[in-house]
Amino acid sequence: MKPNDLPSTPWVLARRAARMNPSVIREILKVTERPGITSFAGGLPSPTTFPVAEFAAASAQVLHDDGAAALQYAASEGFGPLRERIAAMLPWPVDPAQVLVTTGSQQGLDLVAKVLLDPGSRVLVETPTYLGALQAFAPMEPEVVPVANDEHGVLASDLEAKASGARFLYLLPNFQNPTGRTMSAARRDELSQAAQRAGVPIVEDNPYGDLWFDQPPPAPLTARNPQGCIYLGSFSKVLAPGLRLGFLVAPPALYPKLLQAKQAADLHSPSFNQRMAHAVLQGDFLDRHVPRIRALYRSQRDAMLAALQREMAGLGVEWNKPDGGMFLWARLPRGLSALDLLPKAVDRGVAFVPGAAFYAGDAPDADALRTLRLSFVTATVPQIDAGIVALAAVIREARRP
Amino acid sequence: MKPNDLPSTPWVLARRAARMNPSVIREILKVTERPGITSFAGGLPSPTTFPVAEFAAASAQVLHDDGAAALQYAASEGFGPLRERIAAMLPWPVDPAQVLVTTGSQQGLDLVAKVLLDPGSRVLVETPTYLGALQAFAPMEPEVVPVANDEHGVLASDLEAKASGARFLYLLPNFQNPTGRTMSAARRDELSQAAQRAGVPIVEDNPYGDLWFDQPPPAPLTARNPQGCIYLGSFSKVLAPGLRLGFLVAPPALYPKLLQAKQAADLHSPSFNQRMAHAVLQGDFLDRHVPRIRALYRSQRDAMLAALQREMAGLGVEWNKPDGGMFLWARLPRGLSALDLLPKAVDRGVAFVPGAAFYAGDAPDADALRTLRLSFVTATVPQIDAGIVALAAVIREARRP
Numbered sequence: 056m057k058p059n060d061l062p063s064t065p066w067v068l069a070r071r072a073a074r075m076n077p078s079v080i081r082e083i084l085k086v087t088e089r090p091g092i093t094s095f096a097g098g099l100p101s102p103t104t105f106p107v108a109e110f111a112a113a114s115a116q117v118l119h120d121d122g123a124a125a126l127q128y129a130a131s132e133g134f135g136p137l138r139e140r141i142a143a144m145l146p147w148p149v150d151p152a153q154v155l156v157t158t159g160s161q162q163g164l165d166l167v168a169k170v171l172l173d174p175g176s177r178v179l180v181e182t183p184t185y186l187g188a189l190q191a192f193a194p195m196e197p198e199v200v201p202v203a204n205d206e207h208g209v210l211a212s213d214l215e216a217k218a219s220g221a222r223f224l225y226l227l228p229n230f231q232n233p234t235g236r237t238m239s240a241a242r243r244d245e246l247s248q249a250a251q252r253a254g255v256p257i258v259e260d261n262p263y264g265d266l267w268f269d270q271p272p273p274a275p276l277t278a279r280n281p282q283g284c285i286y287l288g289s290f291s292k293v294l295a296p297g298l299r300l301g302f303l304v305a306p307p308a309l310y311p312k313l314l315q316a317k318q319a320a321d322l323h324s325p326s327f328n329q330r331m332a333h334a335v336l337q338g339d340f341l342d343r344h345v346p347r348i349r350a351l352y353r354s355q356r357d358a359m360l361a362a363l364q365r366e367m368a369g370l371g372v373e374w375n376k377p378d379g380g381m382f383l384w385a386r387l388p389r390g391l392s393a394l395d396l397l398p399k400a401v402d403r404g405v406a407f408v409p410g411a412a413f414y415a416g417d418a419p420d421a422d423a424l425r426t427l428r429l430s431f432v433t434a435t436v437p438q439i440d441a442g443i444v445a446l447a448a449v450i451r452e453a454r455r456p
Numbered sequence: 457m458k459p460n461d462l463p464s465t466p467w468v469l470a471r472r473a474a475r476m477n478p479s480v481i482r483e484i485l486k487v488t489e490r491p492g493i494t495s496f497a498g499g500l501p502s503p504t505t506f507p508v509a510e511f512a513a514a515s516a517q518v519l520h521d522d523g524a525a526a527l528q529y530a531a532s533e534g535f536g537p538l539r540e541r542i543a544a545m546l547p548w549p550v551d552p553a554q555v556l557v558t559t560g561s562q563q564g565l566d567l568v569a570k571v572l573l574d575p576g577s578r579v580l581v582e583t584p585t586y587l588g589a590l591q592a593f594a595p596m597e598p599e600v601v602p603v604a605n606d607e608h609g610v611l612a613s614d615l616e617a618k619a620s621g622a623r624f625l626y627l628l629p630n631f632q633n634p635t636g637r638t639m640s641a642a643r644r645d646e647l648s649q650a651a652q653r654a655g656v657p658i659v660e661d662n663p664y665g666d667l668w669f670d671q672p673p674p675a676p677l678t679a680r681n682p683q684g685c686i687y688l689g690s691f692s693k694v695l696a697p698g699l700r701l702g703f704l705v706a707p708p709a710l711y712p713k714l715l716q717a718k719q720a721a722d723l724h725s726p727s728f729n730q731r732m733a734h735a736v737l738q739g740d741f742l743d744r745h746v747p748r749i750r751a752l753y754r755s756q757r758d759a760m761l762a763a764l765q766r767e768m769a770g771l772g773v774e775w776n777k778p779d780g781g782m783f784l785w786a787r788l789p790r791g792l793s794a795l796d797l798l799p800k801a802v803d804r805g806v807a808f809v810p811g812a813a814f815y816a817g818d819a820p821d822a823d824a825l826r827t828l829r830l831s832f833v834t835a836t837v838p839q840i841d842a843g844i845v846a847l848a849a850v851i852r853e854a855r856r857p
Contacts, residue, residue, distance in 0.1 A: 061709045065657045065684050067623055068713060069574045069596070075716040102524035110527070110728075114515040123503035126511070126696035158559050158700075158722040165721045169595050173470045190720040194570050195470070222468055256466045283466050295527035297727035299559075308462045312469060315476040319591040320566045320721065321559040326698035327511075328726060 071174075074193040086401055093442035095429040096406040098232060098381055101355075104348045105295045106335060113334035117327065125327045131318040132156070133302070134329035140336055141288070141302050147278035153304050155313055158324045160262055160289040160301030164191035166316045167258055167285055170309065171222050172197045179217055179224040181209055183413030183423070185232045185260065188225055197222070199415040206375075208238030211249035218253035223285075226257060229264040229272040230380025233413045233428040237378055240273035247279040262289040262301075265345050267379035268353040282306045285313075290332055292381075293345050298328045352381065352432050355439060359383060359431040362443035370450050374429075381432045384410070386425050391453055393427040399453065405445040472575075475594040487802055494843035496830040497807040499633060499782055502756075505749045506696045507736060514735035518728065526728045532719040533557070534703070535730035541737055542689070542703050548679035554705050556714055559725045561663055561690040561702030565592035567717045568659055568686060571710065572623050573598045580618055580625040582610055584814030584824070586633045586661065589626055598623070600816040609639030612650035619654035624686075627658060630665040630673040631781025634814045634829040638779055641674035648680040663690040663702075666746050668780035669754040683707045686714075691733055693782075694746050699729045753782065753833050756840060760784060760832040763844035771851050775830075782833045785811070787826050792854055794828040800854065804846040 059068040086092070117125050132138065133156025141156075142149040157163045164187065172178065172195035180188070182201040189199065202224070203213040214224060228238040238246070250257055259277050277284035281304075289301040305313050317323075356377065363374055363385075371388030387393060393409035400406060410426025411419035434442060460469040487493070518526045533539065534557025542557075543550040558564045565588065573579065573596035581589070583602040590600065603625070604614040615625060629639040639647070651658055660678050678685035682705075690702040706714050718724075757778065764775055764786075772789030788794055794810035801807060811827025812820040835843060 064707065064709045065652075065655045066572070066707075066710055069570065069572055069577070071574075072571050072713045072717075075571070075713055075720065077712070077716060097529070099529055102528055105524060105527040107519050107523035107527065110523070111516060111519045114519070115512060118508050118512045118515070122508035122511070123506060124698075126506040126508065126698035127503055128498070128500055128692075128697045158725075161720075162722045169470065170473050170476070171467070171470055173472075176470070187720075187723070190716075194717065194720060251466070254466045291529075295728075296529045297525075297527035299722060299724070299726040306465065306467075308465045309467055311478070312473045312476050315478060315591075316473075316595065319476065319562075319588075319595060321563045321700060322588070323700070324559075325700040325726060325729060327696075328729065 071194045071196050074196060086406065092401065092404055092406055093434050093438045093445070094406045095431070095434065095442060096408045097433055098430055099433045100292055100296060100381070101351060101432050104351060106340075106344060109335045109340065110295070110331060113331045116334055117330045121330065125330045127326065129323050129326040131314055131323045133324065134326060134333060137329050137333040140333060145286075145304065146274055147281065149304055153307065153310060155303050155305065155310065155317060156324050156329060157301045157303055157317065158321055159291060159296070159299040160260065160287045160303075161187055161191060162317075162320065163287040163301055163303040164188050164260070165320065166303070166313050167223075168192045168195045168197075169316045170312045177221045179214065179221050179255065180415050181226060181231065182415070183233055183410060183426070184225065184415060185227055186413050188260065189415055201415045204236070206236065207242040208236070209242070209246055211242075211245045214246060214249050214255065215253050218255045221255045223256045223258045224250060225260065226276065227260045227263075228276060229261055230266060230377055230382070232263070232380075233382055233408070233410060234384040235375060235377030235380055235382045236384070237272050243273055243276050243279065247276050251280060251283060257284045258287065259284055260287045262287075262292055263380040265293050266349060266352055266381065268349060268356065269378060272379065277304065282308075285309065293341060293348065294332060294335060298332060300324060300328055300332050349379075355431045355434070355436060356383065358436040358439045359429065359443065362440050366443050366447035367450070370447060370454065372450060381430050383429045383431055385427050385429055387427070387450065388454065389425070391450070392424045394424065396449060396453055400446055400449045403445040403449055405442040405449075407446070472595045472597050475597060487807065493802065493805055493807055494835050494839045494846070495807045496832070496835065496843060497809045498834055499831055500834045501693055501697060501782070502752060502833050505752060507741075507745060510736045510741065511696070511732060514732045517735055518731045522731065526731045528727065530724050530727040532715055532724045534725065535727060535734060538730050538734040541734060546687075546705065547675055548682065550705055554708065554711060556704050556706065556711065556718060557725050557730060558702045558704055558718065559722055560692065560697070560700040561661065561688045561704075562588055562592060563718075563721065564688040564702055564704040565589050565661070567704070567714050567721065568624075569593045569596045569598075570717045571713045578622045580615065580622050580656065581816050582627060582632065583816070584634055584811060584827070585626065585816060586628055587814050589661065590816055602816045605637075607637065609637070609643040610647055612643075612646045615647065615650050615656065616654050619656045622656045624657045624659045625651060626661065627677065628661045628664075629677060630662055631667060631778055631783070633664070633781075634783055634809070634811060635785040636776060636778030636781055636783045637785070638673050644674055644677050644680065648677050652681060652684060658685045659688065660685055661688045663688075663693055664781040666694050667750060667753055667782065669750060669757065670779060673780065678705065683709075686710065694742060694749065695733060695736060699733060701725060701729055701733050750780075756832045756835070756837060757784065759837040759840045760830065760844065763841050767844050767848035768851070771848060771855065773851060782831050784830045784832055786828050786830055788828070788851065789855065790826070792851070793825045795825065797850060797854055801847055801850045804850055806843040806846040808847070
């Protein structure tokens with residue numbers, strides 16, 4: 056029997072299937088779907104921000120005006136007017152011909168992995184990084200190498216030290232998942248130049264960039280060097296995730312292969328959804344809508360910060376203050392493990408994601424095991440207050456000798 | 457410079473990217489989008505069959521009743537009630553837990569390839585076969601081996617001769633793309649038994665099975681041996697392709713890996729679309745709707761057969777009479793090439809797909825070069841009449857010494 060045989064079946068798995076394993080987060084999320092659980096775990100946008108009425112109007116309009124085209128097969132590149140709109144929205148000059156509409160930005164990660172990663176290829180990632188990216192890269196069997204960060208982002212010196220043979224550096228510069236951290240403008244300049252010197256392309260993932268609270272984040276790294284970057288964007292956070300619409304912007308040298316991978320993966324993203332999104336984006340809808348999301352998430356971040364300040368006093372817990380996005384990053388006192396704490400927290404009706412899940416490479420160290428990700432966007436302010444009280448109680452209990 | 461370097465860029469392509477190339481059919485389709493071209497080329501369902509009013513009602517209902525859930529992230533497995541409905545629709549006992557909703561059945565092919573194919577793995581396919589499957593398999597770098605057919609389907613003897621080490625046999629038993637051919641019940645029995653004896657699993661793709669004209673096709677091969685088969689289905693032909701909704705049914709031993717691959721590929725198929733499809737499928741909608749599609753396509757097939765009979769007399773062209781589906785398969789007289797004929801046909805305002813595109817493996821032989829695929833579902837009856845007149849004129853001209 057070969058190692059990948061499935062016993063008592065005729066099936067043999069590909070070697071890469073050994074890298075495909077259930078997401079820790081998904082397993083946790085299943086628990087948190089129980090009624091009565093306050094979840095700081097999922098990365099679910101607040102459903103109160105979904106423009107339901109606008110989608111209803113857009114759906115009726117698209118089906119009335121152009122139902123046959125909206126329901127037919129369509130070009131793998133995406134709906135032309137939507138690609139033009141995307142190009143016009145981006146803060147550097149983008150030719151719509153470089154825009155590929157994807158089935159969520161998660162698909163962009165899958166396509167990038169297929170086109171750029173051989174088994175054993177080196178991929179550089181932040182420490183910690185987005186779990187979904189690690190899952191998208193894993194089937195292509197790369198060697199994932201974490202690069203060191205400080206509070207301003209990835210260290211250019213560590214990038215240079217690890218650059219040799221790297222196929223790309225994967226970055227979430229704005230309100231990162233999981234840490235909520237944003238890369239400073241100076242660090243972007245420095246890192247972009249270091250990457251160019253070292254010959255390392257960058258895959259820049261920006262699902263949260265529009266969700267700033269006080270001021271917009273610095274310009275994308277792609278704007279600094281479009282030929283050396285693939286940019287991934289999403290409508291999941293500014294419109295709604297349930298449409299599964301994202302996009303990528305790729306240099307002309309790479310676009311045809313990414314397009315071909317897209318065509319083989321699902322022919323095209325739903326034409327109906329693309330036309331609906333395009334209809335909703337008409338005029339200045341986002342200019343009116345996104346500020347409301349920002350204000351809501353800012354108030355929820357503030358509520359969580361205030362609750363942490365109030366409830367965690369004297370417990371030795373640390374946390375950051377994200378300038379936007381959906382996540383706050385916290386650290387338990389020495390000796391505690393977020394993974395061990397989780398079932399106790401769930402028993403008290405509150406859930407989070409242990410930070411260890413987001414660390415690539417070898418087993419997480421003691422420092423990583425103390426971290427946790429808290430989403431402040433799904434729960435309401437009263438739920439946030441009650442959830443942090445419960446979390447503090449669990450920590451207090453765990454600290455007892 | 458390594459072979460996969462993109463010159464003057466920092467990018468290095470994965471080895472598999474060499475297998476990703478533009479679809480011949482897509483390049484042809486671009487030409488046929490010119491106004492005034494009658495296209496027998498694309499596999500586009502007739503837009504007159506799209507249930508636009510039902511989708512409009514379903515969309516309004518879903519957004520009104522449950523907009524927040526329809527627009528939110530959702531489970532990778534798919535929308536529970538839709539999975540139950542799919543299981544109940546299939547003609548053998550299927551547990552909804554074995555149903556995975558996919559972003560079109562094309563994504564099912566991508567997931568199957570990721571989970572089952574290593575570089576060099578042997579995959580058995582019909583001669584000719586669906587081009588989109590060849591494209592979905594290609595990035596995983598398999599060795600694709602065509603198996604011989606007669607008019608009843610794949611020859612069990614040739615399957616057995618080529619079975620050694622095959623990861624699976626890929627089949628479209630009903631109204632196949634591109635040939636329109638249907639596998640007989642006796643051949644299904646024989647082939648299913650031969651595959652089980654030889655230890656070769658089957659991936660059964662059935663997008664066209666509901667589009668029968670006189671009587672339903674024989675039961676799927678999967679019904680004969682569910683543990684040894686993955687079944688792929690689609691809503692593109694009975695509802696509309698623009699929603700990108702398909703599904704697969706997998707044995708329990710394989711389901712978790714396919715689910716994991718799905719999650720990494722695009723998290724989940726659009727929740728909104730799944731709920732819309734589920735709403736449209738309520739009650740006996742398909743029982744009323746699909747017979748209308750069958751009647752339309754049957755009348756268009758009959759029109760094409762009559763036009764061929766009328767216009768091709770004495771030209772040495774042969775064709776089959778499909779019992780359902782969307783495609784008819786024709787063969788030019790010896791000495792002619794369908795590929796050479798295409799630009800001349802387009803000049804006269806008619807397009808088709810040269811059959812050579814659908815042959816896996818080495819360069820197509822002289823026999824394959826004479827074949828062409830004619831879709832009878834997109835063009836209207838008057839367009840079919842005029843298109844076949846034009847095609848006959850081109851063939852007549854090409855036969856002149």
